[in-house]
Amino acid sequence: xxxFLLTRLGLAAITLFLLSVIVFFGSQVLPGNVxxxxxxxxxxxAAVDQLxxxxxxxxxxxxxxxxxxxxxxxxxxxxxxxxxxPVNQLIGPALVHSLKLAAFAFVMVVxxxxxxxxxxxxxxxxxxxxxxxxxxxxxxxVPEFVTGIILILVFGLWLDLFPVSANAPDGSSIxxxxxxxxxxxxxxxxxxxxxxxxxTRAGTIESLxxxxxxxxxxxxxxxxxxxxxxxxxxxxxxxIAVIATQTGYLIGGLVVIETLFNYPGMGxxxxxxxxxxxxxxxxxxxxxVGIVFLVATLLADLAYxxxxxxxxxxxxx
Amino acid sequence: MTTLEDPAAPIAIPIRPxxxxxxxxxxxxxxLRSPTFLIGCVLAGIWVxxxxxxxxxxxxxxxxxxxxxKLVGPSADHIFGTDRLGRDVLSRVIVGARSILVIAxxxxxxxxxxxxxxxxxxxxxxxxxxxxxxxxxDAILAIPLIITALLAVVALGPSRxxxxxxxxxxxxxxxxxxxxxxxxxxxxxxxxxAARLRNEHGFYVMFAEILPNVTGPIIVEFTVRLxxxxxxxxxxxxxxxxxxxxIPDWGQDISQHYQFINGGVWxxxxxxxxxxxxxxxGINLIADAISQVFER
Numbered sequence: 001x002x003x004f005l006l007t008r009l010g011l012a013a014i015t016l017f018l019l020s021v022i023v024f025f026g027s028q029v030l031p032g033n034v035x036x037x038x039x040x041x042x043x044x045x046a047a048v049d050q051l052x053x054x055x056x057x058x059x060x061x062x063x064x065x066x067x068x069x070x071x072x073x074x075x076x077x078x079x080x081x082x083x084x085x086p087v088n089q090l091i092g093p094a095l096v097h098s099l100k101l102a103a104f105a106f107v108m109v110v111x112x113x114x115x116x117x118x119x120x121x122x123x124x125x126x127x128x129x130x131x132x133x134x135x136x137x138x139x140x141x142v143p144e145f146v147t148g149i150i151l152i153l154v155f156g157l158w159l160d161l162f163p164v165s166a167n168a169p170d171g172s173s174i175x176x177x178x179x180x181x182x183x184x185x186x187x188x189x190x191x192x193x194x195x196x197x198x199x200t201r202a203g204t205i206e207s208l209x210x211x212x213x214x215x216x217x218x219x220x221x222x223x224x225x226x227x228x229x230x231x232x233x234x235x236x237x238x239x240i241a242v243i244a245t246q247t248g249y250l251i252g253g254l255v256v257i258e259t260l261f262n263y264p265g266m267g268x269x270x271x272x273x274x275x276x277x278x279x280x281x282x283x284x285x286x287x288x289v290g291i292v293f294l295v296a297t298l299l300a301d302l303a304y305x306x307x308x309x310x311x312x313x314x315x316x317x
Numbered sequence: 318m319t320t321l322e323d324p325a326a327p328i329a330i331p332i333r334p335x336x337x338x339x340x341x342x343x344x345x346x347x348x349l350r351s352p353t354f355l356i357g358c359v360l361a362g363i364w365v366x367x368x369x370x371x372x373x374x375x376x377x378x379x380x381x382x383x384x385x386x387k388l389v390g391p392s393a394d395h396i397f398g399t400d401r402l403g404r405d406v407l408s409r410v411i412v413g414a415r416s417i418l419v420i421a422x423x424x425x426x427x428x429x430x431x432x433x434x435x436x437x438x439x440x441x442x443x444x445x446x447x448x449x450x451x452x453x454x455d456a457i458l459a460i461p462l463i464i465t466a467l468l469a470v471v472a473l474g475p476s477r478x479x480x481x482x483x484x485x486x487x488x489x490x491x492x493x494x495x496x497x498x499x500x501x502x503x504x505x506x507x508x509x510x511a512a513r514l515r516n517e518h519g520f521y522v523m524f525a526e527i528l529p530n531v532t533g534p535i536i537v538e539f540t541v542r543l544x545x546x547x548x549x550x551x552x553x554x555x556x557x558x559x560x561x562x563x564i565p566d567w568g569q570d571i572s573q574h575y576q577f578i579n580g581g582v583w584x585x586x587x588x589x590x591x592x593x594x595x596x597x598x599g600i601n602l603i604a605d606a607i608s609q610v611f612e613r
Contacts, residue, residue: 011452011455014452015452015455015456015459016456018452018453018455018456019456019459019460022456022457022460023460023468026465026468026469026472134353134602134605137601137602137605138598138601138602141544141548141597141598141601142593142594142597142598143548143551143552143555143593143597144552145551145552145555145568145571146551146571146590146593146594149571149575149578149586149587149590150587150590150594152578153578153583153586153587156578157578157579157581157583164578164579249461251461251464252461252462252463252464253461253463255461255463255464255467255556256463256552256555256556259556260575270464270467271467271556274467274468274471274558275557277471282468282471286460286464286468289460289461289464290456290459290460293459293460293461294459
């Protein structure tokens with residue numbers, strides 16, 4: 001177990017390092033001259049050189065990378081160019097907002113999608129199954145902004161049930177906040193449903209076909225018991241892993257959904273940073289998204305191996 | 318395909334060309350019998366026709382403004398209504414298919430070619446390059462596709478070529494991972510070992526022996542990626558990082574008329590939204606049917 005943990009942690013550390021290099025090159029090297037971009041095309045060359053010297057952007061690349069990364073470890077995430085505020089002051093509240101939205105969506109989608117997947121598997125190749133799988137797939141692949149706009153039109157404009165903006169007035173109760181968050185959360189639910197349901201269905205079908213299920217049926221256990229104790233216990237394992245890998249996708253979806261519903265979360269912060277070419281904010285935002293994703297997949301791997309002794313022992317050998 | 322190869326057989330029996338042909342024919346017949354595939358072809362086919370014939374079949378000039386008829390709802394004259402400049406929404410939806418159906422397939426082809434080459438090399442030679450590439454893949458996969466694309470488009474400046482290169486670049490490692498997995502399985506089989514014993518050059522083994530046997534996963538991956546490419550192009554242009562502001566484009570039209578929703582102007586956003594939805598669903602139904610046929 002310890003060895004398994006160490007291997008996973010080591011791999012995650014390497015991935016994280018590569019991720020930071022990609023983000024660094026994407027946001028500091030590709031865009032070219034930092035000071036020139038900040039001062040505009042008409043600025044004096046001497047002023048540009050001086051600012052580059054001041055910002056440290058005239059140093060060799062590895063030194064710039066080192067300064068950036070050691071700053072990160074000391075909690076110095078840089079200063080946002082467009083807000084003129086330290087980046088960590090902006091990212092903190094945004095992260096909390098996004099977590100709220102994501103948690104709300106997850107609470108709705110996980111039971112719904114697992115139920116859908118199990119039902120589809122039990123009714124395999126019947127109409128119910130086709131409707132759930134094809135319908136779920138179709139809803140999943142449509143871009144979030146399209147789903148969101150159709151929801152806004154139907155529930156916000158025509159039925160007038162839910163507010164179009166996700167921002168509840170300050171100091172409103174939890175219920176009011178959830179009311180405001182419902183449409184963006186529902187958009188996420190629709191996007192995630194098909195994917196999770198598909199994996200649950202595949203897992204359930206696999207364990208329905210397994211020998212142990214046949215044994216359980218043949219020894220005369222009631223169908224309900226077979227499904228609960230023998231099928232679901234094995235089929236929900238892969239689902240856990242998939243739900244965790246969806247966090248990365250989730251955050252990508254948040255960029256669009258938060259922009260669409262004007263919700264001040266991590267996604268909209270990254271989008272605003274991209275729009276305003278605010279590179280310090282953009283690179284930290286992207287890096288944090290990557291870290292959140294890696295931590296989530298790591299936790300999922302751990303949960304998966306804790307629940308599934310077969311994997312735990314296989315790697316420990 | 319691999320199904321004809323029995324790993325336990327003592328002697329590798331090379332597949333005769335006519336057998337492969339029969340199998341290909343059989344697969345095609347299965348596809349044509351799949352309702353998923355046919356519905357997907359109809360949905361995607363409509364938009365391909367619109368992309369090819371765009372300006373010829375559009376009832377009105379999609380770029381001609383009409384200041385007296387701004388934001389007019391659907392009527393006999395304008396079936397889908399008019400937009401904020403009085404342009405015909407139906408014509409813009411028809412012509413808008415072209416921009417997305419040029420960028421997305423080109424990007425996917427680029428990603429597939431590069432990804433296949435990398436996947437073949439890493440899967441065949443293994444070792445350090447393989448390990449390094451796979452870690453790089455994990456790192457790229459840790460950032461959501463749309464954010465990577467956003468980062469790159471902002472850094473390089475939006476244009477048609479940038480979009481193709483960026484999406485192709487992001488797809489490359491993902492496709493490489495799939496191809497590598499398929500190659501790992503193939504490399505154990507006798508015909509590869511036989512080719513090695515004949516002292517064939519590594520490139521010959523990879524491209525002439527292994528590649529024809531991993532086309533199945535590559536085709537499946539290509540169609541799946543095509544769906545993602547359309548998704549990404551549409552989303553980027555909705556976010557304002559599209560190819561060219563002067564060309565009619567669904568995502569861009571939606572983002573420009575989104576602010577009018579509260580005023581009751583639904584037609585200028587609904588119809589382009591439905592266009593994107595039907596195109597993507599069509600492509601994904603095709604991808605789903607193809608993967609089922611290849612994986613049976």
